Amino acid sequence: MIVRSRAPLRLGLAGGGTDVSPFSDQHGGHVMNVTIDRYAYATIDDSASGMAEFHAMDAQCSQVVEPARMSITGGPLQLAQGVYNRICxxxxxxxxxxxxxxxxxxxxxxxxxxxxxxxxxxxxxAFAEYFNLPLGEYEVAHLAYSIERSDLGLAGGKQDQYAAAFGGFNFMEFYADDRVIVNPLRIKDWVWAELEASLVLYFTGVSRESAKIIDEQARNVREGKNQSLEAMFRLKDEAVQMKEALLRGDLNRFASVMQSGWEAKKKMANSISNERIDQLEALAFQHGARATKVSGAGGGGFMMFVCDPGDRLPLIRALSATGGSVYDTHFTPHGASSWKIA
Incomplete structure (x- = not known):
């Protein structure tokens, strides 16, 4: 038997960082995000060798060992190792x-x-499908979060797991004791289409280690640094404002909230922005962008730009000349899925 699964990646639209402890435990966090048609994939089948096999295909990294509790090696295989240990x-x-x-x-x-x-x-x-485990979206997301944060000791928040499990546009609430509420939004078709036509997704060509940024952010909250805390409360409020803008179809307000949120996010930790990001932001505004933000913790990776659809091609041309890559992408309403092949 072969089982395959895929889970959608997400764009953090507003409130990112307020889902990270200790802020979410002390004050509650609000996040607005949406999943896109780019995915993480997993395949499980019987091992012909009688061994436990782990293969990270994109990293060209493999491990073949006797079936037993895995010693976490770190690197590209640690995620599969951690899930294998916990499920077993x-x-x-x-x-x-x-x-x-x-x-x-x-x-x-x-x-x-x-x-x-x-x-x-x-x-x-994929494991739930392979072993017929009765796990719904909340259970999958919470289990994934627990494996990543507790078993593997990787820093981060909670929004990514719940976005991948549920899919679509979601307004999420995060509280103490791992209490999470996912509120799916019913976005009008024309709003969905107009927002897709207005969005430019750009990869800076620089991946970054989010853990260092998240650690700095969490430390600022623990130490009660006023600028960071004020920025977090502002981000939390702007997630609510973005939700309302999307439901009303007010895309001017959407852009305004995104830009305001990015300005607030940069105050949460020094490493969230840098000279290259600032240069790209300035260039984008010279070529029609109305809002920008870095997706995720910051420091690099993907940047999002919102513009009038009529300005999209000039903006893409300007960004493409800087050495990064523009990705064509669409929103998806579907969360993680799996299927069997006999």
Missing amino acids: EQFLEGRHPAIRIRTHSDAPPGSGLGSSSTMVVALVT
């Missing part, structure tokens, strides 16, 4: 099957699209 211990009564796990993603690690967390969701979804 929590759902298979400690049994370690001889299976082959293969993964790949449409975005590189450090892209700012939630690629690592989305991969964990894809893996959990």
Whole structure:
């Protein structure tokens, strides 16, 4: 039997960072995001060798070992290793099957699209299908979060796992004790289409290590630094404003809130922006952009630009000349999915 799964990557539209502890535990976090038609993929089948096999196809990295609890090696294989360990211990009564796990993603690690967390969701979804585990969207997302943050010790928030599990436009609320509420939005068709036509997604060519940025952000909250805390409260409020703009179809307000949110986010930690990002932002505004932000923790990866659809091609040409890559992308209403091949 072969099982395949995929989970969509996401764009963080507003409120990103307020889903990270300790802010979300102390004050509650609000995030507005949307999934796109780029995915993390996982395949599980029986191992012909009788071993446990792990293959990160895009990183060209493999490990073949006796079926047992994995020692986490770090690097590209650690996500599959962590999911294998947790599923075996929590759902298979400690049994370690001889299976082959293969993964790949449409975005590189450090892209700012939630690629690592989305991969964990894809893996959990594949395991749930392979072993017939009764897991809904909330359970998949929470399990993926627990594996990534507790088992693997990777820093980050909660929005990526829930976005990948649910899909679509979602307004999310994050509270203490891992309480999460996902509110799917019913976006009018014309708003959906106009926003897609207005969006330019640009990869800077530089991946970044989000953990360092997130650690700085969390430290600023713990130490009560006023500028960082004020920025976080502003981001939380702007997630609510963006939700309202989307529901009303007010795309001028959408752009205004996105830009305001980006200005606030830059105050959360020094490493969120840098000289190259500032230069790209200035260039984009010279060629029709009305709003910009870096997706994810910041520091590099993907940048989003919102413009009038009539200005989209001049903006794409200007950005393409800077050494990065413009990605054609569309929103998707579907979350993680899996299927069997006999």
